[in-house]
Every structure is written in C-alpha cells, then in structure tokens.
Amino acid sequence: MLREQLFTYSHTFITLDQLESRSSTTSYLEFAKEIQQLENEGIIIRVASAGQNGKEPSLFYKYRIQKGKLRQELHQEIERTRLHLHSALQLDSYFHLSPKEWNEDLPYIEKISQYLQQNGFPEEEAPAPERSLELVGDEKWIQEKGGDKLLEHLQIWDELKIIPVHDPLSFALNPTVINKQHHYHLIVENKTTFDGLLSELIYTPFTTLIYGQGYKITKSIEHFSRQLPLSGHHTIYYFGDIDWEGIKIWHLLSEKIEVIPAIPFYEAALTKQAIPMKKKQNPNQEANKAFFAYLNEKIEAKMLEILKNNQYLPQEVLSSKELREIWRDSDWNTPLSQS
Structure with a gap:
C-alpha cells in the first residue's frame, strides 16, 4: 500500500509524518519495518541532515523518493x-x-x-x-x-x-426521400422539439428526424448505420439547447460522426428572451472552440453574451409553428450559408 502511495506522490522528498499518514500499518513497529524495507530496496533514501525521531527502531524525519x-x-x-x-x-x-x-x-x-x-x-x-x-x-x-x-x-x-449495447436510436423516417442518394438528418436534443417538428418531416428534404435524448445520443448514434443502412451520402445536423451542456453534447457527438450545428434554428432561438440557468454549468473550452467555428461573429457574440451572463435558451423558446417554418424554409443544401 505504501509503495503505491509513493508512486503517485508528486514530490521528491517526503516527511516521516507524511509517510506514516499514508501507511496502513497499525503499530509503530510495523511501520518502522515497512520503512526499513523500503530503504533496503533503495526506494527511499534517508536525509541525514533532517535528524532522527529517537524511537526504537529510530527513523529519520525526511526521506528522498527514488521514483526511477x-x-x-x-x-x-x-x-x-x-x-x-x-x-x-x-x-x-x-x-x-x-x-x-x-x-x-x-x-x-x-x-x-x-x-x-x-x-x-x-x-x-x-x-x-x-x-x-x-x-x-x-x-x-x-x-x-x-x-x-x-x-x-x-x-x-x-x-x-x-x-456495444446501448439504447437504440430513436428516429422518424421520411418515406418520400428514401431512395435518394443524398440523405439529410436532423438530431434534436429534446422531446418537445422532436414532437413539434415531426408533422413537418415529409415536407422537408430530410430522411430522418432523430430524437437525441440529451447525452444519450452520444451512445445511441453508434446504431445509426445498423438501423438505417442506406447507401449514398449523409449530412447530419444537430440542434440543442443554447447552454454549455448543449454545446458539450454536440462536441461529444462530433467526435464520433461528422455533425453540423443547425444554424437556422440557433439563429432563430437567439431572437428570444434568455432565461436564468437553473443550475450551474461549466464551459468546455475545446467544445466551445469547435462549435463556434461554425458561427459568424455576430451570432457567436450574442450567444456568448447570454451564456456568460449565466443565462440560456432551451429549444422550447421556439414554438412548434416556428420550428416547422424554419425547417421547411431554410436552405439545407449549403449548411454554412448562414455563417
């Protein structure tokens, strides 16, 4: 036990008190034997100038750890x-x-x-x-x-x-575009947004509407090719809450698949009144850098202003009617045109 403690100890020198606090022995005699064994093996070297404790057997007040x-x-x-x-x-x-x-x-x-x-x-x-x-x-x-x-x-x-065995991917399928060679997919974080968009699916060029279920999408997406074995090219969009967690979810997902922030939805949400965050969230700088690379300076500045003021915009700020209009009327063939 003490040997493992020394391995993870970050400093070169350690005091006798620090050694004793890390030892699992129950008596001084057992502890002294443990220290002497480590000395004999060359794992610790006594610092003579620090002095001895005067007990029997006597131990030094300070030792040097031989990490090598x-x-x-x-x-x-x-x-x-x-x-x-x-x-x-x-x-x-x-x-x-x-x-x-x-x-x-x-x-x-x-x-x-x-x-x-x-x-x-x-x-x-x-x-x-x-x-x-x-x-x-x-x-x-x-x-x-x-x-x-x-x-x-x-x-x-x-x-x-x-x-891997995870929850299956939850999605709705648009039968009118199933035979196309370029498939578009929209992942939404929350169930309310999924329900609001569902009736519009057949009037869009999208093959699927996918219910992300928050962080669950980072696992269930592994079933994508098995549940939807369609040939051709796939373009996948993501729309989540405008908060630090929503950005983290997108980033974790982007590490597994190529996924683009659905900018028309985010841009529309930013026109709404932000609300105070219900609980503290911590930003992830790597995730933020990757996400904001898709946004123009105006959208990025507005989003950061909201988030740094400890506010957020849930997907629900957009009504079902607004969601359907954005999905139907936006140009999804040029995904970065909004930025």
Missing part, C-alpha cells in the same frame, strides 16, 4: 508477465500507469490471455455482454466495470468484434 527505482520495479514485473501472455496483448500503456492500475487489471489480463490462447480471436461479432461473459465470466464487465478501457489498453478492442 519504483518505476523500474513495475517495468520488470510487466516484462516478466508479458512472457506467458498471448502475443497479441500489448502492455506498453501500463509502463505509464500506476502499479495500482496494473495490479487491478492483471487478473483480467490473464483471463483474456487464457481465452485467446484457447480460442483465438472471434470471427463473428457479438454484443458486449456476451463477449464479456466469454472473456472474464462477467457479462457486465465490458460496459459497466471499465473493461472497455482495459481492452483498449491492450489494443485488441477491434479484434474482439464487440457490439
């Missing part, structure tokens, strides 16, 4: 482990992680290695719970217990042909 020695031990253990694992498992990322992460992941790594040595990589796709049960005997491990990150560390996620 700590990391060297971890590296050696990883290299020893690598020798008996399946050759496809890449352990290099663990050289930069903590011993705690390595020790927590190791039992799963060994189970995965055993599975691959016995079965090889699968030839067919399988839902995440099914593959999770095969690999480690726990159907919830991949999606609910961090197994997905471990598989990415090992660089075998793609080879395992895992189908």
Whole structure:
C-alpha cells in the first residue's frame, strides 16, 4: 500500500509524518519495518541532515523518493508477465500507469490471455455482454466495470468484434426521400422539439428526424448505420439547447460522426428572451472552440453574451409553428450559408 502511495506522490522528498499518514500499518513497529524495507530496496533514501525521531527502531524525519527505482520495479514485473501472455496483448500503456492500475487489471489480463490462447480471436461479432461473459465470466464487465478501457489498453478492442449495447436510436423516417442518394438528418436534443417538428418531416428534404435524448445520443448514434443502412451520402445536423451542456453534447457527438450545428434554428432561438440557468454549468473550452467555428461573429457574440451572463435558451423558446417554418424554409443544401 505504501509503495503505491509513493508512486503517485508528486514530490521528491517526503516527511516521516507524511509517510506514516499514508501507511496502513497499525503499530509503530510495523511501520518502522515497512520503512526499513523500503530503504533496503533503495526506494527511499534517508536525509541525514533532517535528524532522527529517537524511537526504537529510530527513523529519520525526511526521506528522498527514488521514483526511477519504483518505476523500474513495475517495468520488470510487466516484462516478466508479458512472457506467458498471448502475443497479441500489448502492455506498453501500463509502463505509464500506476502499479495500482496494473495490479487491478492483471487478473483480467490473464483471463483474456487464457481465452485467446484457447480460442483465438472471434470471427463473428457479438454484443458486449456476451463477449464479456466469454472473456472474464462477467457479462457486465465490458460496459459497466471499465473493461472497455482495459481492452483498449491492450489494443485488441477491434479484434474482439464487440457490439456495444446501448439504447437504440430513436428516429422518424421520411418515406418520400428514401431512395435518394443524398440523405439529410436532423438530431434534436429534446422531446418537445422532436414532437413539434415531426408533422413537418415529409415536407422537408430530410430522411430522418432523430430524437437525441440529451447525452444519450452520444451512445445511441453508434446504431445509426445498423438501423438505417442506406447507401449514398449523409449530412447530419444537430440542434440543442443554447447552454454549455448543449454545446458539450454536440462536441461529444462530433467526435464520433461528422455533425453540423443547425444554424437556422440557433439563429432563430437567439431572437428570444434568455432565461436564468437553473443550475450551474461549466464551459468546455475545446467544445466551445469547435462549435463556434461554425458561427459568424455576430451570432457567436450574442450567444456568448447570454451564456456568460449565466443565462440560456432551451429549444422550447421556439414554438412548434416556428420550428416547422424554419425547417421547411431554410436552405439545407449549403449548411454554412448562414455563417
């Protein structure tokens, strides 16, 4: 335990009191033995000028941590482990992680290695719970217990042909444009907006109207090509609340697919009276930079003025009638024409 504490300690020197506060031992004698063991291994070096505490056995008031020695031990253990694992498992990322992460992941790594040595990589796709049960005997491990990150560390996620299991994508389909080669799609964040636009869908060039359900869209969008296997080109627009969270949702989505802010809707919403935010939201600078790149200076300035005043504009500021008119009358063939 103390060894792991030292690994994550950010300073070079540590006092005896700090060491004792990080130790899990229950007596001074056990603690002293722990410190002496670390000294013998060269992991900590006493600072003689700091003096000793005078107890029996006596310990120094200050020590220097040999971070290189700590990391060297971890590296050696990883290299020893690598020798008996399946050759496809890449352990290099663990050289930069903590011993705690390595020790927590190791039992799963060994189970995965055993599975691959016995079965090889699968030839067919399988839902995440099914593959999770095969690999480690726990159907919830991949999606609910961090197994997905471990598989990415090992660089075998793609080879395992895992189908993430999320809520299906919720959308309405326009049958009048289903045979076209260029498909337009509109994702809206909230249910009220979805309902307000639904009756207008068949009068637009859009193939689908998609209900984003807030942050859920960042997962359900993974089903897009499976639920809507249409050939041709796809242009996807997004319209969310004008607040920091709405921008974050768009940004997370944009990291998975190419998605364009539906500027005519945002521009119309900005003509309405903003309201105070119900709870504190924190801006994400990376998300903001990416989002505002689609806006002209006038729209960006107005939006920032509202958000920096701790106000926002929910999608509901636009009536169903206004939503339908904007959707029907805007030029969606040139997506950046509004900026």
